[in-house]
Amino acid sequence: MDKQPRLLSSKLFQKHRQVEVVLSRSVLYWKEIEKSRKRSSCTSRESETAHSHAVQVCEIVAVHKSEEDDQGDTKRGRLKKAKQQSQLYPHTFTVSYVRRTRQHQWRCSDVSFHCASQALCQQWIQVINEQLSLLTNRPKRLLVYINPYGGKQQGKRIYEQKVAPLFRRACISADVIVTECANHARDHLKTEANLDKYDGVVCVGGDGMFSEIVHGLVTRTQTDHGVDQSRADAELVPCSLRIGIIPAGSTDCICFGTVGTNDPVTSALHIIVGDSQPMDVCSVHHGDVFLRYSVSLLGYGFYGDVLTDSERKRWLGPARYDLSGVKTFLSHNYYEGTVSYLPTADGLGNPRDKVQCRSGCHICQHKHSSKDKQWEMSEEEEKSDKDRWSTIHGKFIAINAASMSCACPRSPKGLSPSAHLADGTTDLILVRKCSRLDFFRHLLRHTNKDDQFDHSFVEVHRVRTFRFQPFQKQLVSREDPSEPPKKKGFSPMCSGQTTCNYSKAHSSWSCDGEILKHAAIQVSGYDVNMVKIEIPDKHHLTRSNHKEKLAVSSNISQLLAGNSYSCYSGTTL
Ligand SMILES: Nc1ncnc2c1ncn2[C@@H]1O[C@H](COP(=O)(O)OP(=O)(O)OP(=O)(O)O)[C@@H](O)[C@H]1O
Numbered sequence: 001m002d003k004q005p006r007l008l009s010s011k012l013f014q015k016h017r018q019v020e021v022v023l024s025r026s027v028l029y030w031k032e033i034e035k036s037r038k039r040s041s042c043t044s045r046e047s048e049t050a051h052s053h054a055v056q057v058c059e060i061v062a063v064h065k066s067e068e069d070d071q072g073d074t075k076r077g078r079l080k081k082a083k084q085q086s087q088l089y090p091h092t093f094t095v096s097y098v099r100r101t102r103q104h105q106w107r108c109s110d111v112s113f114h115c116a117s118q119a120l121c122q123q124w125i126q127v128i129n130e131q132l133s134l135l136t137n138r139p140k141r142l143l144v145y146i147n148p149y150g151g152k153q154q155g156k157r158i159y160e161q162k163v164a165p166l167f168r169r170a171c172i173s174a175d176v177i178v179t180e181c182a183n184h185a186r187d188h189l190k191t192e193a194n195l196d197k198y199d200g201v202v203c204v205g206g207d208g209m210f211s212e213i214v215h216g217l218v219t220r221t222q223t224d225h226g227v228d229q230s231r232a233d234a235e236l237v238p239c240s241l242r243i244g245i246i247p248a249g250s251t252d253c254i255c256f257g258t259v260g261t262n263d264p265v266t267s268a269l270h271i272i273v274g275d276s277q278p279m280d281v282c283s284v285h286h287g288d289v290f291l292r293y294s295v296s297l298l299g300y301g302f303y304g305d306v307l308t309d310s311e312r313k314r315w316l317g318p319a320r321y322d323l324s325g326v327k328t329f330l331s332h333n334y335y336e337g338t339v340s341y342l343p344t345a346d347g348l349g350n351p352r353d354k355v356q357c358r359s360g361c362h363i364c365q366h367k368h369s370s371k372d373k374q375w376e377m378s379e380e381e382e383k384s385d386k387d388r389w390s391t392i393h394g395k396f397i398a399i400n401a402a403s404m405s406c407a408c409p410r411s412p413k414g415l416s417p418s419a420h421l422a423d424g425t426t427d428l429i430l431v432r433k434c435s436r437l438d439f440f441r442h443l444l445r446h447t448n449k450d451d452q453f454d455h456s457f458v459e460v461h462r463v464r465t466f467r468f469q470p471f472q473k474q475l476v477s478r479e480d481p482s483e484p485p486k487k488k489g490f491s492p493m494c495s496g497q498t499t500c501n502y503s504k505a506h507s508s509w510s511c512d513g514e515i516l517k518h519a520a521i522q523v524s525g526y527d528v529n530m531v532k533i534e535i536p537d538k539h540h541l542t543r544s545n546h547k548e549k550l551a552v553s554s555n556i557s558q559l560l561a562g563n564s565y566s567c568y569s570g571t572t573l
């Protein structure tokens with residue numbers, strides 16, 4: 001039992017057993033009275049022995065008076081003792097709470113308590129509700145966009161059957177818009193939506209739909225603050241609304257990479273309890289032309305070609321990626337070009353350090369807490385940045401920039417297993433020209449425990465910003481890579497003759513599942529906290545890996561000390 005003062009404590013009945021129920025500010029706890037002297041009890045975040053249970057208040061979904069009194073009496077009436085008890089304790093309230101199941105999945109469970117008087121029952125409901133109302137990070141009004149055509153075209157059904165009932169139970173009101181065409185949600189958010197009415201936006205769909213919402217919200221925020229997003233060096237203003245994702249797409253890597261599973265109920269519960277996780281957003285420019293924002297994968301070569309081919313097979317649903325994947329693999333194309341990048345300073349880990357980004361990740365927290373100090377660059381440091389740029393010219397099968405792990409059911413550890421969600425960097429993976437068999441070995445390692453970077457033809461760098469210039473015979477760039485690309489260097493690519501002659505030598509960039517129309521890009525503006533999604537990785541900080549966390553971060557260990565329930569309080573909530 002936690003050491004906090006009791007707000008309420010009563011002897012009630014639960015499943016015909018008398019229990020002592022205690023509410024403190026952070027925990028709802030109940031234990032069987034008769035047997036408690038014989039057996040020892042156990043507490044944990046949401047723990048359960050044969051006779052004692054504890055649920056964190058922040059994981060209570062709702063409490064309500066139960067209508068089941070009469071029905072319960074009929075069932076219980078079979079047993080004489082039970083009947084007597086139900087007569088003595090006729091008033092029931094039910095607490096709905098989060099229960100963790102296998103593989104990061106959450107479910108909503110109910111526990112009912114029977115009280116002797118209506119007044120006591122009301123008091124319990126009122127006091128629990130008072131505690132819930134103190135949890136200010138919980139959303140009350142949401143704007144929901146459903147893509148009815150994403151993934152297996154189940155978005156509407158998933159929302160209506162699995163999510164809406166939970167939102168109703170948690171007294172969340174939701175305005176629902178089923179999109180009618182691509183970019184409907186983006187344009188509605190950009191110009192029409194009255195965002196003051198809402199605590200968050202929910203996206204029912206896949207990564208492409210999430211990207212629409214990000215574009216709508218980020219653009220709206222920049223417009224409202226007079227920021228010109230066509231400038232690559234513009235300092236973007238973070239969005240104040242959080243975005244929740246209900247997975248209903250084909251890859252769903254943003255949901256999978258943050259929650260650890262693609263499960264609509266789990267996501268709905270994370271949204272209800274008000275969890276949040278900041279995410280890096282980078283901007284992609286072609287010269288002075290803003291192309292798109294990206295949060296997951298920017299992929300040129302293999303993934304760009306898979307995506308281009310798969311768009312023609314949308315009718316196949318998620319299976320289109322398998323078919324196009326095999327076809328692209330067999331084509332075994334490679335592309336020549338120049339990649340320039342600015343590596344991160346020490347202290348942000350490296351892509352092969354085997355540190356996985358979790359809720360309360362010390363690297364992302366370090367980035368947050370020290371943002372105004374070490375990370376704010378002085379003029380000299382900015383100048384010395386110029387010298388730190390690296391340039392690689394080569395023939396590549398794939399150039400991938402993973403701003404997060406990009407874990408998904410196809411690749412549970414992702415393209416870059418140690419990439420961080422909110423550290424302000426991306427992992428730049430260069431796969432050079434190699435044999436088909438070697439490339440197959442590399443791909444296969446995305447699906448097992450082997451290190452996909454442990455090949456002579458693969459290199460990976462953690463970078464703050466990068467540029468790519470595809471090879472063009474008469475346009476081999478001799479520019480200083482640290483200078484912004486000059487417009488004239490790009491323009492011939494997009495005009496007539498040059499494009500036609502060399503277009504076959506180019507791939508396309510896949511940007512979070514959307515094809516970019518330019519091959520020459522510069523990627524910058526990685527910043528934490530641009531967008532907050534409503535589903536963090538809390539589950540990863542369960543007791544089983546506490547030791548590891550305590551060993552690496554004294555900050556987290558302080559947060560853990562003294563309260564056995566606050567094992568996830570290191571997160572940015
Ligand atoms: N009503 C609609 N009709 C057609 N397309 C739509 C509609 N609403 C949204 N879209 C577009 O559908 C595209 C794909 O959507 P979504 O991301 O939900 O599914 P997916 O591509 O199957 O999944 P993933 O992106 O995870 O691979 C998005 O780019 C979005 O712009």
Ligand SMILES: CCCCCCCCCCCCC/C=C/[C@@H](O)[C@H](CO)NC(=O)CCCCC
Pocket residue numbers: 206207208250251252253296297303306307321322325406408410411414415440443444446447510511512513514
């Ligand atoms: C021999 C077996 C080899 C198997 C290899 C599996 C490797 C899978 C890695 C998957 C990486 C997914 C990265 C996510 C990218 C998303 O931004 C994007 C939008 O949803 N999805 C795709 O581009 C769709 C990408 C689809 C890739 C197949």
Ligand SMILES: [Ca+2]
Pocket residue numbers: 280402403404419420421422423424425426
């Ligand atoms: Ca990152």
